[in-house]
Amino acid sequence: MSEDAQRARKAALRGEYAARRAARSAAEKQRLDSLLLRRARECDAATIAAFVPVRGEPGSLDVLDELARRARVLLPVTGPLSRRLEWAAYAGAEHLVPGPLGLLQPAAGDGSLLRDADIVLVPAVAIGLDGTRLGHGGGFYDRALTGVPTRRLVAVVHDDEVAATLPVEPHDVRVGWLCTPTRLQRLG
Template sequence: MKLQSRNALRTLLTLLEKRQEKDLQILELLREVTADAQKIIAYAPDRWEVKVDPEILGWNRSDKEIYFPKMMGQKLEFIFPEGWEDGPFGIMEPIGSKILDFHKADLILVPALGYDERGYRLGRGAGFYDRTLYDVNPNKLIGLTYEELFPAMFEKEDHDIRVGCVITEKKIYQIV
């Protein structure tokens, strides 16, 4: 069932009109949500995800530290980038020595193909975010998606994590 949902969302994403414009609208709302956060975990987007750009968000200021995920075994570590390299799934990963314990992050952007009405995420199926962030308060977790794709329909599984906020180009949805 999840495979069908993933394929349906990928198809809808390829058909989405004005995606760059919608990404910018999402980033405007995200800027509001992250204004007071100092330590933020973001992600390097693939073609299925909202394009997070720290410069557009104004996160390149000295009062913010932005970390990005790197696969380490079956979990993720969050690194302050000193450089970038290709990761195992074709997603850019940070190179650096400064690692953030994700429990100490103010906010964490959680990539996904979609989110349901309760904030549960539909990832790509490898479970890296679910295994890593299983005990994080959902209020620290933010999902980004498009209004036409929210909420996504899929069957939640016990290991799926949920976000406390979903941001689309139209609205900030507080879930928990």
């Protein structure tokens, strides 16, 4: 399949999965996030890179708070002109501000490095059981994850956002694990 065809297929899939997320009721989202909160209570890493969920992504600020009770949590920070992520320690929801893309984030990077994270929780629209990841299309995470060992990369999705495989482009970074509200599974 050509790169143009791959990009078109990825865009179509993003639309399908976005519609699925939008159709999920608030009660169902809350139920699924409570399952992820339980999963967060089982985490024993010292440093975790995470993300603030948006657009129906799994998770919540409560999940971040639970992780922060157990570990140092790093969050991505986007700059006004940069397409590169910086990282900063999560200090609670009250310290998050809207970033240039409208996403909640720490006010500024603090010199934290992604390579210091034992586990990197990666946002995804969908994940393939072969480690392929469909992101939101900006490439921020693919650039940030380059060089991070696959075994430390954990894509976080809902159970209905798992496929056998997904279209890939040369720059796409694969992940080594998948985490849903009901399972944690090694991939590849």
